[in-house]
Amino acid sequence: MIMEVAGVIFDVKRFAVHDGPGIRTTVFFKGCPLRCRWCHNPESQRLRPEPMAGAGRRYCGFVGAEGDPNVVGRSVTVEAVMREVEKDVVFYDESGGGVTFSGGEPLQQPHFLRALLEACRERAIHTVVDTSGFAPWPHLAAIVELVDLFLFDLKLMDEVAHREYTGVSNQLIQENLRRLLDRGARVVLRVPLIPGITDTEANLAQLTPFIAGLPGVEAVHLLPYNPIGEDKYERLRKTNPLGRLQTQPDDALAAISARFSSLPTDVKIGG
Ligand code: SF4
Structure with missing residues (x-):
């Protein structure tokens, strides 16, 4: 029974508008190999x-309601998640939205993810999987076949x-991306712009030709x-491994975006 399959999540965010099209519920899986x-x-x-001071204050909703307020993450069944998800079906239908499975890395819990996707498909709920792409093929x-759209991260092109x-x-990430596109999956690429790390001249200079060589990317x-x-x-x-960093100013973001303007796909700043 797929409704009894259990997994570990750390948050459920209703009315999310940056995790795919329309109004969505985002389910955050715990666990990431990166x-x-x-x-x-x-x-x-x-x-x-795991212990996290004030976790219950931040992670409200049903996730933290019964747990220790200073512990983040809890084990839940597909049935419990779907109960939360189904509260907003009317908003999904009106806005072209649905459910996004994010994390962490949702593919770190493959059976739980597949069971949730099956439950959504049975209810005709649109699904997005937000992934690092680092998972066994x-x-x-x-x-x-159960995912309506992948949000697929591309971070650094240099292997080292x-x-x-x-x-x-x-x-593995790049191989999986090519294989998904070969299978006809709908894919939006997401590039996290980390100051001095992923937004550098060297990384951007490798990213754009790499993306240009991929067939069928829906947007960047x-x-x-x-x-x-x-x-x-x-x-x-x-x-915190990096300490405090500053968000890029608008003119820097515009200059970065211009680097991608030659791509034959939609490019936008933000999710
Ligand atoms: S940024 Fe995403 S992929 Fe990287 S460690 Fe965090 S959850 Fe994992």
Whole structure:
């Protein structure tokens, strides 16, 4: 029974408008195989629930309601998630929205993700999977027919820099992206613009020809640096690996966006 499959999540955000088309409910999975130094959801990285000061204040809704207010993450069934998701079906229908599975890395819990996608498909709810792309191909292949849209991150093109700043190689990510496009998946690429790391001349100069060589990318979203995660490290008793960074000013974002203007696809700043 798919409704009894359980997994670990750390938040459910209703009325989200930056995680895919229309009005959406975003379900945040816990667990990620990457360790991006700029991660703005550091509470997502470990698969298990963990101590986080004031987690219950931030993570309200049904996720934190029954749990310890200083623990982030809890185990839930597909049935419990779908109960929350189905509250807003009328808004999805009116806005062209639906559900987004994000994280962390949702493919870190492949059976839970697939069961949720099946439950959404049975109810004709539009689905988005927001992924780093770092997962065994069979896990992606198992869900591709159930996903209406992938939001797929591209971070650093240089292999050595990718390893240094995320902890993993970018080869599997790039292979998976090509395979998804070959299978006809709808894909929006998302590029997190991290000051001095991913928004550099060297990285942008490699990103644009790489994207130009991919068939069928639906759009490219350039995501300005978001400092929202900086205070979370302290609450998790972790050290923020990068310290405080500044969001790019508008003129710098416009210059970065212009670098992508030759691509035969929509490019926008923001998600
Ligand atoms: S892939 Fe996303 S959730 Fe995982 S470490 Fe990187 S920024 Fe954080």
